[in-house]
Amino acid sequence: MKTLHAFFVALSCPAITCTVGADVFSSTAGTWALKEIEIPVAVNASIPTDDFTLTDTSTVITAEATYDATINDPIPENQSGQILLVGPALQEIGFLPNGATMASTFFLAEENSIFAHIFSDATSHIMAFAVKEPSQILLPDLEGNWVSHFIEVPRTVIGGQLSLPFDTAAESVSVDASGGTGGAGTFSIVDGNRVNFFSEGENELFLSNSSKDVLITSNTFTEGLSLAILTKSPETLSLSDLEGEWQVLSISVPNVPNFSGSNANNSDFEGESGKIVIDSQGIIQGPDPDVVSINPDNTITFTDVDNFEATFSINESKDVMVASFFEATQITFQVALRLKETVTTRANTLVVKPLPGGGHAVEALGSGALELLKSNDLRNWSLIPVEVDGPFQREIDPDETAVFYQSIQ
Secondary structure (H helix, E strand, O other): OOOOEEOOOEOOOOOOOOEOOHHHHHOOOEEEEEEEEEEEOOOEOOEOOOOOEEEEEEEEEOOOOEEEEEEEOOOEEEEEEEEEEEOOOOOEEEEEEOOOOEEEEEEEOOOOOEEEEEEEOOOEEEEEEEEEOOOOOOHHHHOEEEEEEEEEEEOOEEOOEEOOOOEEEEEEEEEOOOOEOOOOOEEEEEOOOEEEEEEOOEEEEEEEOOOOOEEEEEEEOOOEEEEEEEEEOOOOOOHHHHOEEEEEEEEEEEOOOOOOOOOOOHHHOEEEEEEEEEOOOOEEOOOOOOEEEEOOOOOEEEEOOOOOEEEEEEOOOOOEEEEEEEOOOEEEEEEEEEOOOOOOOOOOOEEEEEOOOOOEEEEEOOOEEEEEEEEOOOOEOEEEEEEEOOOEEEEOOOOHHHOEEEEEO
């Protein structure tokens, strides 16, 4: 796993001192299974072309705001660290490895059983999706209709040619209380809390979230990699159930059967993250509003102003939506997480700068009222108000590893 984002993260807190209690940390405590798929930003001579990777991580989060992770990348690696919770609403959580000054930040879905993120840099786009595993799952928990979305990418590029085409698809399966699927295959329970699917002589292991309405799996095979997310459909669904703020995360790859640098635009490799707000009538707010409609099978269709349609499945908890679709030049795999409450305006960019005489300072770029929050334990925060009129620097404690700063505006 790569450590991705600076540990200066936006925090929404109206009080002079913001205290994050153990009960907030305990809402995410447990064992989390994470699947991370990485694609390049382009395939050409100047950017590495072997940047299609899949990482599995098992993370144990404690109520004391620490974590231990086993990362297979592909060599197993152990990592311990602290957790930053961004805002009382717990919309984002950050994982800060011990001894590091950079943290990976994830959006957290409303029911505390799913988190995900997108990260892009000069060479790659990464989508990570994690489930908080249940202590136990039984076959009757699987009863209902499940919709599966997957994305498949190649493992290697030889002479500008991929080892297989990019692909995506959506499939639906009805599961009965004994794990049967009407002939498509059979589900069974493994190790008490994991789900096996046996079909056509092969087994596939799925990981469930604690709400038991999302399953994930990944595969690495000779020519490619695949990531799949399944959602258990709700029995009833209305437009008002979708009302609220959703963080939409997506990765896109070229839609060509025989890709090479000469027959596709490298900009077709994308990783994007953005927020949408859906009102009670199924309208996505904005200058060019999309329209949301509910289908008879309780999937959801998003229709934009150009009449392009994308169909999403949604889980029983109604806090995770997944879609996979083809466009003329791109294949897209998309996840939307319902956030807990309004995300406030982010503060101006914060960076750490070394000082000429030694030590470090935190620097804010831009102008406006800025307040820094400082903590030694990630729970109790003291306020440092600052009026910013242009670039601003403030010296920070010599021992960076023991002090954490966040910002509000």
